[in-house]
Amino acid sequence: MKNFVLAITGASGSVYAVRLLDVLLYAGYHVQLTISPAGAQVLKHELGLNVDLNAFASHQILPDDSEVSEDSVLSRLRRPHPQSEHVVSSVLSESETNVGKLTYHHYQDFSAGIASGSFLTAGMVICPCSMGTLGSLANGMSQNLIHRAADVHLKERRKLIVVPRETPLSSIQLENMKRLSDNGVIVLPAMPGFYHNPLSLHDLVDFVVARICDQLGIKHEMTKRWGNDL
Numbered sequence: 001m002k003n004f005v006l007a008i009t010g011a012s013g014s015v016y017a018v019r020l021l022d023v024l025l026y027a028g029y030h031v032q033l034t035i036s037p038a039g040a041q042v043l044k045h046e047l048g049l050n051v052d053l054n055a056f057a058s059h060q061i062l063p064d065d066s067e068v069s070e071d072s073v074l075s076r077l078r079r080p081h082p083q084s085e086h087v088v089s090s091v092l093s094e095s096e097t098n099v100g101k102l103t104y105h106h107y108q109d110f111s112a113g114i115a116s117g118s119f120l121t122a123g124m125v126i127c128p129c130s131m132g133t134l135g136s137l138a139n140g141m142s143q144n145l146i147h148r149a150a151d152v153h154l155k156e157r158r159k160l161i162v163v164p165r166e167t168p169l170s171s172i173q174l175e176n177m178k179r180l181s182d183n184g185v186i187v188l189p190a191m192p193g194f195y196h197n198p199l200s201l202h203d204l205v206d207f208v209v210a211r212i213c214d215q216l217g218i219k220h221e222m223t224k225r226w227g228n229d230l
Helices: 014-026 037-047 073-077 131-138 145-155 171-182 201-216
Strands: 003-008 030-035 101-105 124-129 160-164
Touching (some): 003 145, 014 037, 030 037, 124 131, 131 160, 131 171, 145 160
Parallel strands (some): 003 030, 030 101
């Protein structure tokens, strides 16, 4: 079972992270999850999720349908628009579906496996990636486990994807993105496309998550591809 590291930091767009986590687990991968304090605050503010960083439980970030209010963003995300015939909700066909595994690491736990290059992973995604986190990575600062795990992926030449969500962007932020890109990091801004004729929030979120999965080499059917009978 492949390991993927998922870090959630304090930028807007936490819904992308929750959906990506759901997708990775559904596809049968082992997700090494870590969340910054600001990331937990955004999860609460945007999605109403109460994530306790010191006493984490999976249902806090992936609640059952019975725990999700009908008018919440998560509820709308789980109900694709009935006319979205071009979107296949399942990630993989049933014959290829496995049950994944979730392991949580406190953001201050430098003894976690993901803090070492000897711990093998298939890649890391920081989603969403705050500008503070981006700046720390671009300048080699390891102030928490998220920074350290990303630094490991850089030095080991493993896939590292950052998903920034900010607008407008300052010259400093653009320079930090270029510096990371020059060092092999995939900078994948949370910019949903509209050429697939989205009809719902589900469609827009899946567009970004699908692009992340493409970069990770994960097979999916979340969106129609350009040229495939759009």
